[in-house]
Amino acid sequence: xxxxxxxxxxxxxxxxxxxxxxxxxxxxxxxxxxxxxxxxxxxxxxxxxxxxxxxxxxxxxxxxxxxxxxxxxxxxxxxxxxxxxxxxxxxxxxxxxxxxxxxxxxxxxxxxxxxxxxxxxxxxxxxxxxxxxxxxxxxxxxxx
Numbered sequence: 028x029x030x031x032x033x034x035x036x037x038x039x040x041x042x043x044x045x046x047x048x049x050x051x052x053x054x055x056x057x058x059x060x061x062x063x064x065x066x067x068x069x070x071x072x073x074x075x076x077x078x079x080x081x082x083x084x085x086x087x088x089x090x091x092x093x094x095x096x097x098x099x100x101x102x103x104x105x106x107x108x109x110x111x112x113x114x115x116x117x118x119x120x121x122x123x124x125x126x127x128x129x130x131x132x133x134x135x136x137x138x139x140x141x142x143x144x145x146x147x148x149x150x151x152x153x154x155x156x157x158x159x160x161x162x163x164x165x166x167x168x169x170x171x
Contacts, residue, residue: 030115033123034106040131041095047138048092051085052077084138091137095130098154102126105160114167122156122163129153 055077078086106123109115133149 028110028115029120030106030110030123033120033127034103036124036127037099037102037130040127040134041092041099044088044092044095044134044138047088051081051088055080055085087138087141091134094137095134098150098157099130102130102157105157105164109160109164112164114164119160119163122160126153126156126160129156 078089081089102123109119129149129152133146133153136146136149
């Protein structure tokens with residue numbers, strides 16, 4: 028059961044960024060509505076239309092939110108697999124929490140400094156935790 032706790036940790040990271048996303052979108056829509064060049068009945072039909080009203084930091088929030096629905100989906104699947112197959116152990120727990128920790132660090136870094144070189148390093152370390160989890164399960168499957 029403990030293997031599911033890191034999964035909730037990742038869900039919490041995503042929910043936190045989602046709240047920041049809502050705040051950034053409200054700010055952008057507010058700026059857009061005050062634009063004197065906007066037609067009175069003009070409505071935004073896609074988020075790209077409000078992007079020009081967003082600060083770079085607010086665009087980073089959107090990008091990070093999208094990233095949280097890429098690689099972490101594999102993490103969720105691996106954790107559920109480990110739980111269902113009954114292969115949860117201390118190593119998987121440490122690896123899963125390590126993954127969540129580095130995804131959280133990745134989010135904070137992308138929302139603040141966002142230098143791709145360092146962000147990619149953080150991303151790579153987190154990804155390594157996930158790949159080790161997958162490799163451990165592959166070995167377990169092949170040797171059982």
